[in-house]
Amino acid sequence: MKNATPGRKPSPRYACGYSGQALPAICLILLLSPLLLTAAGAISSAPVSQGQTEGTWMTYANGDDVLALALEGEVLWAATKGGGVVRWNTGDGSFEQYLYPQTDLASNEVRAVAVDGQGRKWFGTSRGVSMLSADGHTWTTYTAANTYNGLGSDDVTAVAVDCADALWVGTRGSGVSRFDGHAWQRYTTAHGLARNDVVTIAVDSACQVWVGFGKAGGGVSRFDGSTWTSHTADGLASDRVLAIAGDGQGRVWFGTWGSGVSVFDGSVWRTYTTGDGLASNYVWAIGVEAGGRIWCATGSSAGPDRGVSAFDGATWVSYTTDDGLASDTVRAIAHGAEKVWFGTDRGVSLLHGAAWQTYTTASEGLASNRVTAIAFAPDGRTWFGTDGGGVSVLDPIHNTWTLYTKESTDSDGREPWDGLAGNRISAIAFDGQGRAWIGTREEWDGQRRQWVGGGVSVFDGFHWETYTKENTDDDGRAPWRGLASNDVSAVVVDDEGRVWVGTGDLLDFTGSGLSVFDGHDWRTYHYPEVASDNITGIALDRARGRVWVAGAPYWISGVRIGGGVSIWDGVTWQRVDSSNSDLIAYENDVRAVAVDGAGVGWIGAWDYKGTTLPYDWPYVDAVVNGFDGTDWDSQEFPGEGYISAVAVDPEGRIWAGTSRDGAEIDPSLGGVKIFDGGQWIAFTVGNSGLVSKDIRTIAMDARGDVWIATWDRGVSRFYEAEPEPTETATPTPTGTPVPQRIFLPLIRKDDYSENSPNKFGTPESSTC
CATH class of the missing domain: 2.130.10.10 (YVTN repeat-like/Quinoprotein amine dehydrogenase)
Known part of the structure; x- marks a missing residue:
């Protein structure tokens, strides 16, 4: 375990717990047997086993959806959506990717980056501010907890370095904080800030700090070292500011949502729009080239984005994918000597003179x-x-x-x-x-x-x-x-x-x-030979020659019909839904299916007991059903969406993934549920190395590693290492199952059976 330097997260490799983000580590012993399940009605009879293994989390992610850029000499640092941090060597085009949890980066959702005068790299993430030391060897993370709320929130949206080499951090809902390397100072609306929801921060040539608040409005707030002053309709084109940049000549440029780009020289405001040649009035990012040329990343309120527009002081010229840009969706701009870099959702594009070049991680990683x-x-x-x-x-x-x-x-x-x-x-x-x-x-x-x-x-x-x-x-x-x-x-x-x-x-x-x-x-x-024409999953029961098919309802002639599960025995189909069984699935909407070694079918669905579904979706109850051909059982996970994936590991444990289609959710909810034969255990983004709460699919490889595909954060891999060899082996009597005790990296257990009785039962015993 690494040292407990403030903000420093321990290694993701552990023997009996996962510790980090100021959360306690708890050892949870899961009681397993070689065969956990024999029937849906007898799945809590697992005998106690012995022994232990270790577990490790790893992430695979694409690093091409760029949200921010910072140039440090010949190195370009890219903050990405779900892909962590990418370090590009601009000389040879090679890259190095930093991902959580295999590095101590706080999160792979990196929204902002800045490099200070000492060569330290600061990254604003969804789980705090991570700093990479100048030598590139050490990570330190600052959170609201370990700064005693000096950092108002871990949900960081912007970072910038001022003239004194101090760090400014913008957060969602908690204003801005300044860190001078020793102490934190926090500013909110109580101190004169226009809003507490910060989107962008910039420092001008006069060392004034400018803060913008995005589509929510509020204009911009300016800090002169002692006092906050806000600007809205007093010359600024719109109070919805998405981007700010100083041009080094005493002027500050502001990109707005729908009203073009405004420039302020300290006394006079001027605004440029599509009428002047700007490609779009929605400006996501602003960059200033060494020669003074202004670059604006332009988009739209809906539909395709518009690439970038450049202003030389007299004329606007726009560039899109037709000219060589990797994508018309640009969210970041950085500039060097005669070079301009654009962060897009499909990689980084370089414009050098009239030549374009694109750098992506897709060819050497996930696409x-x-x-x-x-x-x-x-x-x-x-x-x-x-x-x-x-x-x-x-x-x-x-x-x-x-x-x-x-x-x-x-x-x-x-x-x-x-x-x-x-x-x-x-x-x-x-x-x-x-x-x-x-x-x-x-x-x-x-x-x-x-x-x-x-x-x-x-x-x-x-x-x-x-x-x-x-x-x-x-x-x-x-x-x-x-x-x-x-x-x-x-x-x-x-x-x-x-x-x-x-x-x-x-x-x-x-x-x-x-x-x-x-x-x-x-x-x-x-349909109706099978449960639905809208097929959501297929699982094979190879031992019995059966095929299980999951289906959701579908529309035909304005009527919503079908849904449930179909089972093929090689001759005929058995159709199962809530009308002829104890299946729990709202309107028979089944999303996933798997079959274990005992022939028990595990069916992922969701349920809803309210009356305003269009407004409540996807905040519904995820449900796992167990069916052995005769008896049914089910387990609900309130408010966690729907079961999007089900899989069975070599030990017979059931892994179920939940999803709410990317909707915001409490980090303690959502993710992966594991049934060990006696209880359900939760892997969440808060208590494990899992990178997302929204799961797409789960698969187990031949060695038992668990691969978890996520909604938009790549793949999490969990593997249990082989036990360390002992000097003297104890013989196991013939016919006696070889015992195992599995240590999983959990800091919380959720005994959902307390909410409603069910045949899943509770564990025989557990030890922390």
Whole structure:
């Protein structure tokens, strides 16, 4: 364990607890047996076991969604959304990525960066301010707790360094704080600040500190060293200020929400808008080039952003992706000698003279942080499907990455695509020959105003083949007799080589049923033969030759029908929903399914007991149902959204992920629930190395490592290390199960059974 320097987080590797963020460490012994579950009605009979292992968390994340930039000599520091900190070597284009929890960065949600005169790097994150020492070796994190509220909140939105080399920190809801290296001084509305919700901070050439408050309004507040003065409609184009920058000539520039950019020289205000040549009146960021040219990142209130506009004092000139910018969504600008850097949501673009160059992490890591699928190839590589970035493949032996997109796998890099069908991946599965079956979703083509692409692509390591509803049909037109739809939601391959393909979409609650391909022919099952045409998950009970299919309701002719679970025994379908069973799922909306070694089906859903669902969604109750073919049981997690993923690990533990579709939630809620045979335990972003409370999918590899794909924060990996060898081994009697005691990195246990009696029961004993 590392030393307890203020703000210093201990190592993420631990034997009996996770300690950090000023939270106590608690050792929780989980009582396990080689077989935890025999039936849904008898799952609390696990015997006591012995022994222990260690556990480690690790994050994989894309670092291309840039929110802030700072240049330090030849090094460009990028603060990213979900991708931690990326250190770019501008000389050779190489990069180093700093991620929580494998480093002591407080959070991978990094909103701001500044470099002080001593070479220290300051990063504003969602969990405090992290400082990287000048030599790059030591991290220190400051929070509201360890600064005794000198830092008003851990939810940091902006950082800046003033003329005295002191740090200014803006927070959401708690004003600004100044840190001189020894003491913290906090300023709020009580001291003259216009608002406590801070979005941006800048220091001008006169050493005055300017603070902007974003779309909420409030204008700007200026601190001259003793007094705060605020400006709103007294010349500023709008009181909704998103960006501030000093130009070194005594002027300060202000980017506004919808009203252009205003400049103030200390006495006179001037505003520039689209009427003057600015690409858009929504200005997200401002940068000042060494020669005095002003750069503005422009956007819109809705729809696509507009790239960047440059002002030379007389004329505005705009640049977009058509000119070489990586993306028209730009949130950060930094400048060096004859070079300007732009932080976009698709990497960093450099403009040097008239030449453009883009730097991304996608080719050497995850293509996107919106990970939708995880699968393990027979050769040991891990495949990640992303929503919009294609497929990223990790080779753990050589620690190398391969990226497959519809563009990179196509013979000529343009339509029609003859490689991967699309970049919106929904599922990945491997067959007995080692081929990857990749489910893709349709993509919206804004120019043609229609949905395009999608289907199932197969890759054997050399060649690609794609199945679509058009090319699997005998006449290429509706009604489709092959693959039911190109909007694929799930794919699995059974032991006989049959490929099961679910179709459907939870965004608009549509679906076309379940298609099965035996290598020659396609067959599609529809509601009411199966529970729904909107398929949300497929699980194989390989030992019994059964297939479990989860479905959500779907709309047809203005009526919402279907939903529940379907079970295929090889001959017939059994349809299960709340009308014929004890399944708990609001309107039979089932989102996930898994089957354990005893044949018990674990069904993820949600429930709602209120009367104003459109207003309360997604603050509903997540529900896990257990069904052994005869008996039912269920567990609710109040207010935690819906169960988005269910998986079973080699020890028989049930892992269930919750989601609220990215909605704000108490850090103590949401994340992953683990059922050990006697109780439910929660992994949250506050008590573990899990990086998000919104889970997409959970998968276990051959060695038992748990891979957790998140809504938009990449992948968390949890693995339990092998026990340390002992000098003398104690023989185990023949026929006696080898005992194990698992230590999981938890600082809190949630015994949800206290809320309502259920067959899940309580643990036989636990020790802290």
